[in-house]
Amino acid sequence: MILISGSINSPSHDVKPRQNITDYGYSDRFQQWVDVQGDGVSNDYARYVGPCNEYPHVWLSVALAGGTDQYTAPNVYKEVDGIVTPG
Numbered sequence: 001m002i003l004i005s006g007s008i009n010s011p012s013h014d015v016k017p018r019q020n021i022t023d024y025g026y027s028d029r030f031q032q033w034v035d036v037q038g039d040g041v042s043n044d045y046a047r048y049v050g051p052c053n054e055y056p057h058v059w060l061s062v063a064l065a066g067g068t069d070q071y072t073a074p075n076v077y078k079e080v081d082g083i084v085t086p087g
Contacts, residue, residue, distance in 0.1 A: 015066040017043035023070060025061070026053045034084045036062050036077060046077065046084050060084070 017033065025031045025047025033042040043065040050058035059074035062084070075087040 015039065015041070015043060017065055018045055018063040018067075018070075021045055021063050021070060023047075023049055025049050026058065028053070029058070030060070030079050030082065032082065032084075034062070036084055036086075037064060037066075041065075046079065060087075 015037075024045075026049070029048040031047040032045075034044050034046045035042045036044045036046065045063040046060060048058045049061045049071060052058075060077045060079050061071045062077050063070050064072070077084050078087040079085075
């Protein structure tokens with residue numbers, strides 16, 4: 001399944017975008033609202049995080065809408081040319 005990045009376009013959707021994100025990732029790397037849960041709404045926040053902005057110390061992390069964790073573990077998701085898919 002291909003999961004496409006985009007903007008939030010459904011105000012009536014039951015699961016709201018994450019509001020309590022404190023780590024927006026590295027500003028010089030990919031940061032975007034995406035739909036990794038496949039519900040047709042881009043309300044999961046994907047960005048690169050880690051202790052320093054160098055490979056292999058950064059990974060793509062997604063704050064999932066409806067969840068409580070701000071981070072996902074390394075290699076759960078990957079991003080290629082703005083498209084986020086399972087890792």
